[in-house]
Amino acid sequence: MVDKYLLPHRGEIIKVTQETGSNLNIKTFRIRLLDEEVRKKFKFLPGQFVELTVFGLGEAPFGFASSPTEEDYFDISIKETGLVTEAIHNMREGDQIGVRGPYGNNFPFEEVKGKNLVFLAGGIGLAPLRSLINYVLDDKNRDQYGRVQMLLAFRSPEDMLYKYDFSSWENSPNTMVKYTIDEECEGWVHCVGYPHELLNEELDLNQPDTVYFTCGPPIMIRFITEELKNSGIHPADIITTLEMKMSCGLGKCGRCNIGRYYVCKDGPVFDLKQLEQMPAEF
Amino acid sequence: MLKVIGKNELGKLLEKLNDKFRIIAPVIRQYGKKERVEYHQVEDFDEIFLDRQPDTPPKKFFLPQNERLGEEKSGEQVFETGDRKTLIFGVRSCDLKAIDILKPVFLDNDFTDTYFEKRLENTVMFGLGCSKRQENCFCDSLGIDPLDAENIPVYMYDDGERLWFDVRAGELEEFFADLPDGNSEELERLKKDWQSGFEDTKIGIEVPIPFPELVAFNAPFWKEVAANCLGCGVCTYYCPTCFCFGFFWEKREEEIDKWRTWDSCMFPLFTKHGSGHNPRETQDQRTRQRIMHKFSYHPHNFEGVPACSACGRCISQCPVNIDLRVILKTAEKHLKDEEGVKSGG
Amino acid sequence: MESKYSEISKNIQEEAKKLLSQGKVERIIGFGRGVFTGEITPIFVTEPERAEELLFTPECDMMLAKYLLDYKGSKTGIVAKPCDTRAITVYLAEELIKREDIFIIGINDCEGLEENDACEECGVRNPVVVDLEIGQPREEEIEVEIADELEDMSPEERFEYFQKEFSRCIRCYACREACFVCACDECFVDSNQPQWVGSSIGKRDNFTFHLMRAMHMAGRCINCGACEIACPEGINMRALTKHLYRAARDVFQFEPGLNPEEKTLFATYRLDDSEQGFLD
């Protein structure tokens, strides 16, 4: 955290990747902080988020989509939904953007060393997980983790993100990647159906010492966590990140307050055990 | 040191203080038919009105409703604290407590709110004891002493004719040195009198604080207590402890100012996502959030201290006269029953 | 006086008890008194035993009609002042509620409320729509004038006056919430695409907010005064809506809330409508 209380640092967009387009408009922005000092001090962890500012218009929170092992810049994937996201989508390489953060807690990547990992992602929910996936699969870190399984769900083949990462994920040692889409379509050779229906079939849920990371639309998270629990997995081993309207990022402004937690400060990463003890307001 | 002066001599004392401080005090303002007591900067000290609790809390001097944070592109922060220190005169125990409640929120170790911090450093408050219960207050039921407060340089008492000054800060003694000494035994007798007035009217709130989170959250009474809530933000904007905020931006020429402005959990927009989903869709959910935050979530995080100083303004100002005391009593009944069930089986 | 109101209250209680125990309504929206405050507060009575809590006094200055919107589709009784029945009439005209869903216990011969200045400008002293009347209706018409206390001011003076009034606004939206007209699913204030008005309390946004609010009230506002009473800051925002009420009455011979069959001002037109002030 580089402190510049409530005001952003300036960053530059150095690369824009159009991820999807036909149904949902998702782009990935590679951002580099302008000031060298700030850039050096800016250290984030998988699962954390950042507030991006469109100057004069507004700001919005986004999870990091790249691994901290890639230094000097970070990636943010953004779906076009509202005022701020629309304005960011109109930005090009070389445009400036405000950056505030990093904020929030992180995925327990230290604690899960030595364990097997399962990643269950739906749509743009893959973005925050990509940060952790790339961290875990990085050559420097790969041997510190056990088997990695992934089930990546998308609405349709056109809605797939990070296609350029897939081959390196698939080729990583002791790693299995499965893809699924909602409905059968021509030329598709992978699974079809909602991820929670495929869990038992497609993944090996019986291996011991496994931690599950899931992120996606709220409804998907709900079904998946239910399914996992039914399969006898301990709630503390199911980890997700919450989506709440976050604004200040410091646990003060009150928007993201659920129970005693402020999602922006105490979260956004929670395990199911914690979620079960929270008022159901997300 | 204990000093006492006739109320008509207050002007002289404030003249002296005025050199060093920007003096804010409660004054009467008439708006149409509405007579209000508000904190304002005073030049004419005869205007000062201490006979009842001001309608607005002094929160705005620490967290202004609109506060410019700075220029966004350059990232330059702006602090508008003025040349002199601010002296807020005649702040009652509830409002003093309220500022104490805000402190750990804004001065936490992770993210110290520099704006709040600077305003706090730049402000001195003179406390004022309540010689009688105010319109809808119940501070004594939440363990706040209406006749004293901690960490206050000067605490005052008003016996109708005279003002007593309990001066506790050495650096302010110079202003009081020439004033006549007060008889502490006499003051004790007066305080005892006033105290007994409070005891006679104490409502006593025996609700467990913090409320047990899930039990209270899932309790059935929220719909009932919020049935007549209109959904305006009066209770939160008049609350001395409510601190939720939002941002807005102002363009001027090439520069862009970032501002902070109060926001309220009572408004539907507060939690509405960009996607249209709103985790707190209905007014009873939002009322629940307001009360739960004050009496469950906040005390869970901050050593059991509720985010309420029982000043009663949310009750007095509510357009439909919703009564926080009734809500607390309802919660008390329910949460006690619940505990009875749990422990007694 | 005292006895008149206790009589009314007694009548309301008796009728409410009957309606509830006969199952004719599921609940009755009425006025009660706060336990600690002793002040009037809206209450919702569902059991006949609690009918005694209902009362009516000259302090009952909240508009209860708005609560009807919370109970669409279930039979609800309401203790209604004549102004409440006008509000209900507007709702009926705009098809926001169904006539068969509500049971109106109307109070006849309303003498106005203590705190509400608007009552002095109100000529409607008996309910406009009613199912059950409390008290005897007032027979003779009453002459009232909707005063314009800013009449003598120049436009510049009025501008300054409103600037000053609105500069005190803290945007708590009590005026909006207390107003029965404000029944939109999403208020223009809460919209961010487009953002009609900024959320700051700067003079500019405040003035804009109040102009937009007044414009939105035009042809619906019945000049009941609820906004003014609800405002904790004592802002005279009613001056604007009142002016539009007068204008609609004088220019279009339209007064809202008197006839449920009549369309609201902006939902209709006449071929010969005035074009006063248009450039020819």
Next chain:
Amino acid sequence: MTAKEDFEPKILAFLCNWCSYAAADLAGSSRMQYPPQIRVIRVPCSGRIDPFLLIRAFNSGADGILVSGCHPGDCHYLDGNYYARRRFLMLKELMQYAGIAEERVNFTWCSASEGKRFAAIVERVVNRIKEVGPWEGFDGRGFARREEEMASGE
């Protein structure tokens, strides 16, 4: 007075697609001269114009507005302008009562063939607004100026 006449007002003109916009077009293609200070917003019908848009124009710094639709009876959508007429009259009442100079709020009708009339109307509106001078905003502080005392507790 000279200062007032010197100023170049910013005027937002809301023109309906079928009549008034066509009139503006005609005025242009027939090389009629009219003052350049209007910024035209084409709308499908005068009935489409939410009065909020007009209030918002003043919030954003327009010195005045001009709204023009088809003549009553000629609306492309039959009666859009009849509905609009009531709204505009009420808006005019409101703005006038709130103390905004009536010269800033202008409504008229203009058919597709009235290019000449359109040019004349614009000229008239520009003169009217020049007469009352720049709009200083609801806060009376003008636009694009630093808003220093906007808030602070006192």
